[in-house]
Amino acid sequence: MSMKIALEEAEAAAARGEVPIGAVLVHGPSGRVLARAGNRVEELGDATAHAEMLVLRAAADPAQHRLAECDLYVTLEPCPMCAAAIALARVRRLYFGAYDPKGGGVEHGPRIFTQPTCHHRPEVVGGIEEGPAALLLRDFFAVRRQS
Amino acid sequence: MSMKIALEEAEAAAARGEVPIGAVLVHGPSGRVLARAGNRVEELGDATAHAEMLVLRAAADPAQHRLAECDLYVTLEPCPMCAAAIALARVRRLYFGAYDPKGGGVEHGPRIFTQPTCHHRPEVVGGIEEGPAALLLRDFFAVRRQS
Numbered sequence: 001m002s003m004k005i006a007l008e009e010a011e012a013a014a015a016r017g018e019v020p021i022g023a024v025l026v027h028g029p030s031g032r033v034l035a036r037a038g039n040r041v042e043e044l045g046d047a048t049a050h051a052e053m054l055v056l057r058a059a060a061d062p063a064q065h066r067l068a069e070c071d072l073y074v075t076l077e078p079c080p081m082c083a084a085a086i087a088l089a090r091v092r093r094l095y096f097g098a099y100d101p102k103g104g105g106v107e108h109g110p111r112i113f114t115q116p117t118c119h120h121r122p123e124v125v126g127g128i129e130e131g132p133a134a135l136l137l138r139d140f141f142a143v144r145r146q147s
Numbered sequence: 148m149s150m151k152i153a154l155e156e157a158e159a160a161a162a163r164g165e166v167p168i169g170a171v172l173v174h175g176p177s178g179r180v181l182a183r184a185g186n187r188v189e190e191l192g193d194a195t196a197h198a199e200m201l202v203l204r205a206a207a208d209p210a211q212h213r214l215a216e217c218d219l220y221v222t223l224e225p226c227p228m229c230a231a232a233i234a235l236a237r238v239r240r241l242y243f244g245a246y247d248p249k250g251g252g253v254e255h256g257p258r259i260f261t262q263p264t265c266h267h268r269p270e271v272v273g274g275i276e277e278g279p280a281a282l283l284l285r286d287f288f289a290v291r292r293q294s
Contacts, residue, residue: 046207047214047235048200060193067194080259081235084228084252088194102264105231109264110257112227117249117256 002026002073003095003129005036009051010075010136013038020136023051023074025059025067028092034059034070051075052082056089066090075133077126080105083112086122093123097133149173149220150242150276152183156198157222157283160185167283170198170221172206172214175239181206181217198222199229203236213237222280224273227252230259233269240270244280 002024009022016038024036035058040049052074059067071093072086077100084105086094096106105112106124113121149171156169163185171183182205187196199221206214214236222244225233230252233241243253252259253271260268 043209044207045209045211046204047237048203048232049207053195056195057193060191060196062190062192064192079231079235080257080262080265081228081231084226084231085195088226088228090194104264110227110259110262112257115227115257117251118227 003097005033006073006075006097007129007132007136009036009038010133013051014136014140016043018042020140021051021074021076023055023072025055026071026073028069028071048081050079050082052078053085056085068092071095073128076100076137077104077106077108079103080110080112087112087118087120090120091122093125095125095128097129098137099126150244152180153220153222154276154279154283156183156185157280160198161283161287163190165189167287168198168221168223170202170219172202173218173220175216175218195228197226197229199225200232203232215239218242220275223247223284224251224253224255226250227257227259234259234265234267237267238269240272242272242275244276245284246273
């Protein structure tokens with residue numbers, strides 16, 4: 001269900017001309033959605049405005065800067081920046097859609113959570129709704145290659 | 148000179164009860180300061196509010212989301228999140244103060260810029276004003292251990 005929301009955010013990102021990646025942050029015990037966002041790199045002109053960063057920031061709370069009971073759903077394997085941010089925020093579980101051999105930082109590249117200096121390792125489940133998540137990205141880039 | 152500004156931001160962060168790390172983003176060719184910030188993790192309750200992320204975001208410009216002519220000065224070796232953000236933003240040069248064997252992501256840990264999947268490698272100069280940068284951090288943690 002939460003991944004469906006992330007996919008909606010990815011579709012909305014595509015409609016804005018952004019690479020279609022969406023994320024949602026959920027309070028695990030209650031199931032409450034704390035934040036949802038799609039990629040806004042182009043709109044903001046901010047290379048760090050990935051969907052994951054936006055939901056982590058939107059859920060920021062001066063009373064506690066750890067999101068220990070929270071689960072993050074994102075349509076694509078997080079890049080190294082986002083994976084490291086997820087570790088810093090002490091996210092409980094990470095669910096992601098498509099695997100990203102070229103840019104991912106969880107199962108690929110620096111495999112951030114396996115680094116000895118990584119102080120928090122969320123549970124990770126990859127491949128959730130992988131088909132629709134990957135299809136959105138393929139369609140987006142296919143259209144751009146034609147234009 | 149730019150590192151002095153980063154050190155001022157680190158001192159200001161310490162005065163706010165934040166881990167004393169400061170950063171400044173400079174347009175290289177003109178020397179113009181585009182953004183300066185200290186760590187605001189505690190104030191914002193946002194584990195991603197590192198000084199580097201704050202200056203990258205403050206300099207975001209919808210007209211171009213790459214900071215190709217910009218140099219980033221930071222008092223401590225960036226963590227993996229910030230190093231990956233610096234690569235995404237295409238920062239030209241990174242100057243940092245103290246080395247961080249426990250949490251750094253440039254010369255330690257995942258060594259983000261050496262990863263085959265890292266698509267931009269800034270020039271890196273470490274150890275600039277290393278003494279004052281490290282002293283700020285040592286003093287800060289010494290006081291906290293006593294209290």
